Amino acid sequence: MNTVEQAVYQLGRVDSLALQDTSIHRIDARAKVITTLVFVICVVSFPKYAVIPLLPFALFPAVMAGAGLLPFPWLGQRVLAVAPFAVVVGMFNPLIDREIVTLFGGPGIAAGWLSFASIIVRFLLTTAAALTLIGTTGMNGVCAALERLRVPDVFVTQLLLLYRYLFVLTDEALRAVRARDLRSFGRRGTELRVFGQLLGHLLLRTNARAQRVYAAMLMRGFDGHVRTRRTLTLNRRDVTFMVGWCAVFVVARAVNLPELLGGLIEGALS
């Protein structure tokens, strides 16, 4: 299987995972969306040098993935696949922010390293939370929740179509790459020039395909608004899930739990 084929397979796997039936999957999509949103807000609102206080937040994606039967290797691979973006965002911090700080009374390091670590941890947490949300709810479920939460139609429709377009694009890419590979021998045929032409064709082909998909949608009454059919019912269990987790996030945001825990252990030992 080449890398494009693997990408196509992995893309479809999210939908398969979202179709499982676990206690997490059964929770109302709105409760999961709001909880994840509060999680993200709490995580990104920490001061720029915060690293240790962020660690308790790993509990949420870990519990969601564990109880939602999302394979950890799948989650890890997806998070790492986009990690370079976070690295690029923070890579110059250690060079620019050279103020020396001391950690746990030990040797001093540039404060930039702390802010860099903070960016990486925040990125890992928020990406993992977003992935567990999609993996336990499905893109359609998330869109249905957004629709009910009165997010403007235009955003919800864009999101749904963007997701669908990913499959159209990867499908066309797969065919083009297969056709190229079958007529390439060694490195001949895979040069940058050919790749450029292939990309150009890919754009034209996906455009033509998208027009056909659009025509098929029009034929079935599409009027610019994708109506999702999920009947969402918010019961006591969903509210408990949402309020419980949000309370944990707010406490973890307000109180430095690792420091508190460390203090308690230190007090008990002395």
Added chain:
Amino acid sequence: MTHHSIDVRDVRFAYPDGTPALDDVSFRVGHGEAVAIVGANGAGKSTLLAHITGLLRPEHGSVSIGDTPVTRDTLPDIRRTVGMVFQDPDDQLFMPTVGEDVAFGPVNLRLPEQVIEERVTDALARVGAESLRDRAPYRLSGGEKRAASIATVLALCPNVLVLDEPSSNLDPQARRRLIVLLRGFEHTKLIATHDLDLALEVCDRAIVMVDGSIAVDGPIRDVFTDDALLERAGLERPLTMQNCASCSALRDT
């Protein structure tokens, strides 16, 4: 008033780059008729279907479904009346599951939830695809995709079914199931196809298109035995009408 007939009058159309596609095309399909549109690649079959469904508008002439002319204002009505099955099922299936895809049209018609549920169940049952309901469309086989794409159209309860190359990419058994399915529909049917054997089994009448015009419109058995016409249209007799010596010998033994 009937919504089951198709009336195409003097339709002319050229693509924006100037390529002529349809040239004075006229025909009428009556209530419950099954008509095959056949012709070589580029003869104008798909363009004609796009006019009947209102995806393209003629430069000259008119298209009516029943008493309703196909215009911008009548498109919602036309699309409720005419169901189109596209050549590539992947173009038609875009929701995360087959069930949601079949429900897409009825949901857009803003039908009550109970009616939507009935329509989805009924449409999937009619194409024998109940078990596919929770499957992702891109994980289905060619035959399953075709069945699902037909179900998405049946759920709209159309009066007229328009199919573009319905048997392409199907294995022999899936193709046979499709033929049985199509023969079971009472809808007015218009089928653009290169599969003349399928046309012979499902339709009573054939319209032969050559270079954007109708060369012949008549009873299918007469059309498919006119070798000179078939030659001119870039076609050949259906396999079942070719009187192959080996097949005849096999039949006789």
